[in-house]
Amino acid sequence: MMIKAQKAKFVEEMAKKAKSYKTAGIMPIDALPDRLVQKTRNGLKPDTMFITGRKTLLMRITDKAGLKILQPYITGSVALVLSNKEPMELYETVSRNVLKLQAKPGQVAPSDIRIESGETSIAPGQAVTELKSAGIDVQIQKGKVIISKGKVLVPKGQKISLPITKALKTLDIAPFEAKAQFAVMLEGGITFTEEVFKINATFVKDELARDFMSAYLLTLNMGYVTRYNITEFIGRAFRSALGLGVEARIPEGEAAEKLAGIAALQAKALEAMVPKTAPEEKKEEAKE
Secondary structure, eight states: OOOHHHHHHHHHHHHHHHHHOSEEEEEEOTTSOHHHHHHHHHHTTTSEEEEEOOHHHHHHHHHHTTOGGGGGGOOSSEEEEEESSOHHHHHHHHHTOEEEEOOOTTOBOSSOEEEOOEEOSOOSSHHHHHHHHTTOOEEEETTEEEEOSOEEEEOTTSBOOHHHHHHHHHTTOOOEEEEOOOSEEEETTEEEEHHHHTOOHHHHHHHHHHHHHHHHHHHHHHTOOOTTTHHHHHHHHHHHHHHHHHHTTOOOHHHHHHHHHHHHHHHHHHHHHSOSSOHHHHHHHHHO
16 A cells, blocks of 8 residues: 555656556456456557556546546546557457356346357266256256257346256356446547447448438429439339320230230130130031
8 A cells, every 4th residue: 555655756746647648548357357458458468557446536536637637527436547549449458358257146147148059069967957957958968067948048138047047057148248438538628428439430430321312312302303203204214104005005015025915815804804715616417
């Protein structure tokens, strides 16, 4: 534990270092496993620095470093992250650090927890009893444990029981995940919050696609011709002209083919209505 003089020296040193980095951010770490924090820290070296400590210490560092705008985000256990990476690059790098976590009794399923049928690598024994206790249909075939029927063990939003927790651990199914995230970042006087971080290349692409489709449908409804909808309008005009040609009995172009087809169908219908043997022929046959 640092004494008062050591704390003051530490604050001065960290504030000085903070000024030498172009990006500063606050990362909540109280809900993250230590191994994930360490993995994230190691993955950002050597141009990124983590500063952890009590809230009062981080408040003093950000105060002296001119980073007061970050202070409202210093709640709970957090790390002051200093980096020379661009905020979006830093965010994407950190977001890739995901750690799968085993379920604990009483936790709520984040999505449907499902098991599939098939062979497992589990050896027969106590594990089979645990699986059956969780309501899983298992069989032992040729010394191997087989899940005979796949099913949803825990629907999304429901609590996970102790027997199912044990079964999931036996099957090495980790339904939860921990991910490092930034609450806020600051670069060049510009603040980047979580809402901004979500605006990545995929988000922009999807938004552009939706906006384009909305604009495209609007131009079609308005009858406004552009280079993007000209093909559709030409198709509509062609179909309208074809329909008009058929209705008006104008034997031109494809309308002629349609009319010929209609005439053929009408001829067949008429032929079906005409008797195959004429009445005069029937009278002659009767006289004989």
